[in-house]
Amino acid sequence: MMINNGLDTALAAIVILAICLLGSSRLGLIIKLFALQSLVVSAIPFLLGGDLGIHKIIIAAGTFLLKVVFIPSMLFWAVRHVSIRRDTPSLLGVSLSLLLAGFLVGLSFFLAAQFPLVKITFSDLLIPSAFSTLFIGFLLLISRNKAITQVVGYLVMENGIVLFGFLLLETTPLVVELGIFLDIFVGVFIMGIFINHIQNEFDHTDISQLTALKG
Amino acid sequence: MVEVFPVILRFAVCVLFSPFILGVIGKTKAFFAGKQGPPLLQLYYDISKLIQKGSVYSRTTTWIFRAAPLVSWAAVLIASLLIPLGGLKAPLQFAGDVILFAYLLALARFFTILAAMDTGSSFEGMGASREAAFSCLSEAALFLNFATLVVLSKSISLSRMITECSWDSWVRLGPSFILIIVSYFIILLVENARIPIDDPATHLELTMIHEVMVLDHSGPDFAFILYAGAIKLFVLGGVLVTFLIPFQSRNVVLNTVILCAAMTGLALAIGVVESAMARLRLNRVPSFIIGSFVLALFGLIIALSRA
Amino acid sequence: MIFMVMGLPLAAGGLVFILPRNGQRNGVLFWTALSHLLLVASFWIYPPHSALNGFFALDSFGIIILSIVSVLFFAVSLYVPAYLGNEEGRSNHVFTGCLLFLLFAMTVIALSRHLGLFWVAVEFTTLMSAPLINFHRRPQGLEATWKYLMIGSVGIALALLGTFFLAISAIQIKSLVLDEVLGQASLLSTPWLKLGVIFLAVGYGTKMGLVPMHSWKPDAYGEAPGPVGALLAGGLTNCAFLAFLRIYQICHAAGQTEFLRPILLTLGMLSIALAALSMLGQVDFNRLLAYSSIEHMGILILGLGLGGLGLYGSLFHSVNNAFSKGLIFLISGTLYQKYQSKRINHIHGVVRVFPWTGGLLIVALLAVTGIPPFGTFFSEWMILSAALTGRHYGIAFFYLVFLSVVFIALVEVFLRMARGVPPAALVERSAKDSWGTTIPPLLLAGLALLLGIYMPPFLDQALKQSSVLLGV
Numbered sequence: 001m002m003i004n005n006g007l008d009t010a011l012a013a014i015v016i017l018a019i020c021l022l023g024s025s026r027l028g029l030i031i032k033l034f035a036l037q038s039l040v041v042s043a044i045p046f047l048l049g050g051d052l053g054i055h056k057i058i059i060a061a062g063t064f065l066l067k068v069v070f071i072p073s074m075l076f077w078a079v080r081h082v083s084i085r086r087d088t089p090s091l092l093g094v095s096l097s098l099l100l101a102g103f104l105v106g107l108s109f110f111l112a113a114q115f116p117l118v119k120i121t122f123s124d125l126l127i128p129s130a131f132s133t134l135f136i137g138f139l140l141l142i143s144r145n146k147a148i149t150q151v152v153g154y155l156v157m158e159n160g161i162v163l164f165g166f167l168l169l170e171t172t173p174l175v176v177e178l179g180i181f182l183d184i185f186v187g188v189f190i191m192g193i194f195i196n197h198i199q200n201e202f203d204h205t206d207i208s209q210l211t212a213l214k215g
Numbered sequence: 216m217v218e219v220f221p222v223i224l225r226f227a228v229c230v231l232f233s234p235f236i237l238g239v240i241g242k243t244k245a246f247f248a249g250k251q252g253p254p255l256l257q258l259y260y261d262i263s264k265l266i267q268k269g270s271v272y273s274r275t276t277t278w279i280f281r282a283a284p285l286v287s288w289a290a291v292l293i294a295s296l297l298i299p300l301g302g303l304k305a306p307l308q309f310a311g312d313v314i315l316f317a318y319l320l321a322l323a324r325f326f327t328i329l330a331a332m333d334t335g336s337s338f339e340g341m342g343a344s345r346e347a348a349f350s351c352l353s354e355a356a357l358f359l360n361f362a363t364l365v366v367l368s369k370s371i372s373l374s375r376m377i378t379e380c381s382w383d384s385w386v387r388l389g390p391s392f393i394l395i396i397v398s399y400f401i402i403l404l405v406e407n408a409r410i411p412i413d414d415p416a417t418h419l420e421l422t423m424i425h426e427v428m429v430l431d432h433s434g435p436d437f438a439f440i441l442y443a444g445a446i447k448l449f450v451l452g453g454v455l456v457t458f459l460i461p462f463q464s465r466n467v468v469l470n471t472v473i474l475c476a477a478m479t480g481l482a483l484a485i486g487v488v489e490s491a492m493a494r495l496r497l498n499r500v501p502s503f504i505i506g507s508f509v510l511a512l513f514g515l516i517i518a519l520s521r522a
Numbered sequence: 523m524i525f526m527v528m529g530l531p532l533a534a535g536g537l538v539f540i541l542p543r544n545g546q547r548n549g550v551l552f553w554t555a556l557s558h559l560l561l562v563a564s565f566w567i568y569p570p571h572s573a574l575n576g577f578f579a580l581d582s583f584g585i586i587i588l589s590i591v592s593v594l595f596f597a598v599s600l601y602v603p604a605y606l607g608n609e610e611g612r613s614n615h616v617f618t619g620c621l622l623f624l625l626f627a628m629t630v631i632a633l634s635r636h637l638g639l640f641w642v643a644v645e646f647t648t649l650m651s652a653p654l655i656n657f658h659r660r661p662q663g664l665e666a667t668w669k670y671l672m673i674g675s676v677g678i679a680l681a682l683l684g685t686f687f688l689a690i691s692a693i694q695i696k697s698l699v700l701d702e703v704l705g706q707a708s709l710l711s712t713p714w715l716k717l718g719v720i721f722l723a724v725g726y727g728t729k730m731g732l733v734p735m736h737s738w739k740p741d742a743y744g745e746a747p748g749p750v751g752a753l754l755a756g757g758l759t760n761c762a763f764l765a766f767l768r769i770y771q772i773c774h775a776a777g778q779t780e781f782l783r784p785i786l787l788t789l790g791m792l793s794i795a796l797a798a799l800s801m802l803g804q805v806d807f808n809r810l811l812a813y814s815s816i817e818h819m820g821i822l823i824l825g826l827g828l829g830g831l832g833l834y835g836s837l838f839h840s841v842n843n844a845f846s847k848g849l850i851f852l853i854s855g856t857l858y859q860k861y862q863s864k865r866i867n868h869i870h871g872v873v874r875v876f877p878w879t880g881g882l883l884i885v886a887l888l889a890v891t892g893i894p895p896f897g898t899f900f901s902e903w904m905i906l907s908a909a910l911t912g913r914h915y916g917i918a919f920f921y922l923v924f925l926s927v928v929f930i931a932l933v934e935v936f937l938r939m940a941r942g943v944p945p946a947a948l949v950e951r952s953a954k955d956s957w958g959t960t961i962p963p964l965l966l967a968g969l970a971l972l973l974g975i976y977m978p979p980f981l982d983q984a985l986k987q988s989s990v991l992l993g994v
Contacts, residue, residue: 115714161682198664201664
């Protein structure tokens with residue numbers, strides 16, 4: 001069991017930021033916390049140890065540009081006309097969501113222990129953090145009403161999946177990584193446009209009130 | 216064989232230095248507000264002024280009201296004997312003393328709450344109920360923090376726990392260390408009724424918690440209450456500071472000086488945090504404390520997975 | 523050649539955004555579709571070489587799916603000018619552009635041999651089809667698109683996670699190119715493979731619209747315009763089905779088919795059951811068709827899970843289903859245009875007023891419900907016989923029950939729409955069928971019928987080869 005402290009701190013910071021995201025209700029704060037979390041994620045390729053190849057630099061730079069610069073600015077652009085900037089969880093409430101997040105973190109550690117890695121090269125916190133971020137992102141997605149928070153929840157899920165992807169940093173071809181970046185960029189772009197449309201059409205971005213289609 | 220001089224020294228530091236901490240916090244906040252602020256030794260002046268005054272007791276109060284200030288002051292003083300302060304060892308250590316520590320603080324709070332309810336006024340009762348509600352959550356978080364320390368240091372004596380986990384064992388502990396610090400700092404703010412939980416300067420009914428409980432005390436009673444508050448901050452802060460101080464020297468006096476400097480640093484940090492944040496709405500405070508709880512839980516889970 | 527068949531729609535999509543006039547854009551759409559079709563046809567005769575180190579290659583699954591997509595797209599490209607010509611005079615650059623990018627992405631899906639690249643293309647299809655759904659600019663359209671985007675994106679994210687798990691299980695193979703994975707399948711780590719398969723099934727199942735990840739489908743298909751629905755139901759679902767075929771290939775090579783089989787059977791039966799029951803009492807025509815699509819996806823997965831003859835039947839069904847769904851969605855587009863409503867009780871008397879469309883409506887009914895001599899009958903029959911030979915009597919029984927329920931629901935609705943007296947407004951306007959909206963569905967109907975009567979040898983060979991790849 002290897003212990004790599006820079007990496008461990010970064011991974012813990014990612015999960016902590018995810019928990020903070022879950023606890024905040026201001027839209028601006030949520031987007032900024034996501035940007036901060038993505039900053040930490042983009043620093044992780046350098047903390048993994050091993051040599052500093054051009055591959056790692058491109059991936060880190062790509063993650064940084066995409067998730068720390070472009071996507072938060074797109075999200076802020078989409079929010080600029082929204083009148084209500086608060087978003088509290090509808091079903092659960094903040095306290096219960098936080099407790100549920102703590103439970104999910106414990107569940108992630110349990111799950112990680114069930115699946116041994118053939119060749120453990122990095123920290124033993126990597127897989128639990130990845131699962132935790134994934135679960136918390138999913139929780140954020142389904143427990144909130146506003147469209148922007150749902151998009152941020154989806155992006156936090158992506159961050160968790162990206163952490164899994166770091167396990168495979170050597171074997172993933174650059175083309176695929178760039179393709180993933182492109183997908184996320186276009187995805188958030190299109191989501192931003194639709195949030196704009198929804199705001200224009202309905203004068204709010206509360207998804208829970210879009211219930212016209214049934215059956 | 217316990218040496219007498221260090222014990223007397225630390226007791227003196229505890230008793231004499233703690234009001235200074237509150238003065239530092241006040242000056243820091245005033246600095247950020249662009250004001251002069253009260254003098255650093257303000258609390259000393261307040262305590263000496265109050266002791267010379269007489270007390271006024273309401274007819275509805277009983278002996279609890281008279282006993283509460285003394286009980287809380289005594290409880291926190293005894294609690295100060297259980298913790299290591301900087302390089303100074305705790306005079307009282309045994310297995311499980313962490314529980315005694317937590318419950319001594321709880322005893323102090325318990326009597327304060329009883330005294331507040333003893334006055335029969337709904338104003339104090341409101342403060343008492345708020346304090347009780349928040350302390351439920353913060354005690355749970357505090358115990359989780361201690362549980363993480365127990366797992367990491369493999370002992371349940373407060374002194375062993377804190378001194379085992381010194382700065383250079385961060386290599387072993389990693390993120391648990393940082394999580395404990397952050398979570399404990401939040402609990403520090405909650406227990407001592409600082410912003411963002413409670414504003415010690417406000418006297419509005421909607422927003423008071425701690426202030427309103429002690430509204431009826433006067434004279435020497437109030438002096439003891441203020442003093443107990445200062446010592447409680449010193450004790451809880453001392454735990455955190457000892458956790459953070461990277462080295463300890465042989466010289467007892469040098470250790471004491473380092474301790475005082477570190478406590479002043481902590482007071483500055485608290486002052487900065489208080490100036491930077493606004494008081495939370497009352498119904499958001501539980502979420503905040505639960506956030507600290509979850510951080511401590513996360514630290515515990517990491518520690519357990521490494522154990 | 524492979525790069526040409528991929529690059530053509532990509533370049534055309536870019537071109538469309540530069541061109542100023544609608545007519546020019548329609549022209550670009552048509553010529554791209556035609557060229558694509560001709561290229562794919564040439565691939566049947568001269569199979570292309572693999573490109574980019576084995577990242578892109580055409581195997582028998584790929585050529586079948588690619589041909590389906592190409593034919594459907596060609597029909598849609600003929601239909602779109604007539605359809606858009608009747609809509610308000612809006613600029614169609616987003617519409618045609620997204621259609622072309624969609625074709626590009628579907629081509630990449632069919633040709634990709636690297637599972638990561640495969641995923642990138644599938645996600646891209648979700649993103650490119652979302653703006654198409656909201657074409658009519660109704661509030662319900664926004665709601666449907668948002669649900670589609672969100673559920674689709676989450677599903678695809680889970681599929682990415684599954685891909686990563688698969689890559690972790692293949693960590694000793696050091697590559698995710700399908701050929702290499704299949705070749706060294708004994709090196710796959712089983713717990714990670716199983717976990718990966720589960721997430722891939724959930725993720726790509728969301729894309730396909732299997733129960734219980736189907737909730738976006740009725741809304742999205744319900745709001746999408748006809749030609750978009752045709753592409754989604756006929757093309758995209760088959761691309762998602764290709765994902766399942768790849769998963770099956772890998773599981774078969776690793777000896778884990780017994781793990782995958784119950785998953786497929788459960789998903790298949792659940793989809794068929796829920797879709798059949800939801801079709802009863804449905805008031806919106808497009809939503810009805812969406813549930814029909816869910817049902818057919820269930821049949822596909824069921825056939826895959828049954829194995830044996832079911833594999834051949836499933837692949838054959840994907841072809842038949844594509845054409846019949848294309849047909850019925852184009853018809854639904856025409857009906858929406860003429861009647862200005864999607865509700866079933868607003869549409870009646872089709873045969874009287876639009877004889878061609880009405881006739882095609884009846885033909886579509888026969889094709890979708892699986893009446894001989896349409897191809898759908900034979901493929902569904904093959905799956906049934908696979909169930910019986912494999913002694914899955916319970917599955918066979920419920921399969922028949924639910925297919926009968928579907929038949930009853932569809933017959934009732936379609937006949938009600940076709941017969942009767944047309945609304946007075948239409949008769950007064952003396953509305954007529956137009957060539958543009960009739961020829962494409964006619965083409966697809968002809969193909970659906972043809973496949974039932976006569977199985978072209980090249981198709982038969984491709985289907986047999988695919989079954990061999992799946993381990994029959």
